[in-house]
Amino acid sequence: MRIITVLILTSLLLWNTSALSQEKLEVDGAIVIKNSEDPTPQPGTIRWTGLNFEGWNGVTWELLTDFEVASVITDVDGNEYRTVKIGLQEWMAQNLRVTRYNDSTPIGYGEETTDWKKAEPWYCWYQHDSVTYADIYGAMYNYYVVADTNSHNVCPDGWQVPTESQVIDLIIFLGMDAGGKIKQRGTQYWDAPNQGATNESRFTALPVGQRSVSNGGFFSHGNTALFWSSTESTEITARSFACFSTLTNLNTGSTTKGQGYSVRCIKIPEE
Numbered sequence: 001m002r003i004i005t006v007l008i009l010t011s012l013l014l015w016n017t018s019a020l021s022q023e024k025l026e027v028d029g030a031i032v033i034k035n036s037e038d039p040t041p042q043p044g045t046i047r048w049t050g051l052n053f054e055g056w057n058g059v060t061w062e063l064l065t066d067f068e069v070a071s072v073i074t075d076v077d078g079n080e081y082r083t084v085k086i087g088l089q090e091w092m093a094q095n096l097r098v099t100r101y102n103d104s105t106p107i108g109y110g111e112e113t114t115d116w117k118k119a120e121p122w123y124c125w126y127q128h129d130s131v132t133y134a135d136i137y138g139a140m141y142n143y144y145v146v147a148d149t150n151s152h153n154v155c156p157d158g159w160q161v162p163t164e165s166q167v168i169d170l171i172i173f174l175g176m177d178a179g180g181k182i183k184q185r186g187t188q189y190w191d192a193p194n195q196g197a198t199n200e201s202r203f204t205a206l207p208v209g210q211r212s213v214s215n216g217g218f219f220s221h222g223n224t225a226l227f228w229s230s231t232e233s234t235e236i237t238a239r240s241f242a243c244f245s246t247l248t249n250l251n252t253g254s255t256t257k258g259q260g261y262s263v264r265c266i267k268i269p270e271e
Helices: 017-021 130-137 164-174 178-182
Strands: 002-005 024-027 046-048 053-056 061-063 069-074 080-086 089-092 122-124 224-232 237-244 251-256
Touching: 080 164, 089 164, 164 178, 164 224, 164 237, 164 251, 178 237, 224 251
Parallel strands: none
Antiparallel strands: 002 024, 046 053, 053 061, 069 080, 080 089, 224 237, 237 251
16 A cells, blocks of 8 residues: 655646545555646646656646656667756766677677687677567677777767766765665665665766676676776776665776776767
8 A cells, every 4th residue: 555645736627526635545546647738737736747747836847756767769679768968068877788889880799708819809698698688778899999990989879888987976966875875776676775765866876797708607696796888998998887785986997908898978069
């Protein structure tokens, strides 16, 4: 039984006048809020647009979510991704799962450990299980995919793998506990304690873990979310960012280019 406190308005035609003195509404089951098509709804009307909750103030629809879910974009494979505005940036709110570059050139699938060790572009699914992991967690890529070493872009048109500078801007904007602010709440996907997870940014980081370049093994699922930046450190390392179940901060660091990490694309800023 869910108990939801509501303000009963005279505009709620579904309730008779005796219900106006109620202080709470008891609902057994789900509440469905749809997109209102009424051009002049009563003030206080709430609708779900498919991207955000909005409320009608008598003049205009006001956004009710703290961070705006901005749009939906599509990659070359036809996969759709929600996007979210965080400060002046717009990010994908889901991990990339494309299997081709944006010009339709296929990305090699690194199933064998001997292949995965090569300094070549590879992607894979966690534990090679696309049915379980692809839609929720996206794909894992090594740095050679995101670096555009062959002049290919892995992100949709108008989007790119973020630079480390753009990641740092994200951290500065979110401030303290930036890791908690981008992590999906609860322990459905994250291992306990999922410290400080609020997902108030709507970034919705998920802990798919990583794939090792040294032995091709998969690990850290449930407790670590790791993402590539496009910034190179050395000939064999590149910059990445990560958040953890036991921490609230968002870390940046250098990683061996052959590791399998997630990718989040960022919208290319307008000049």
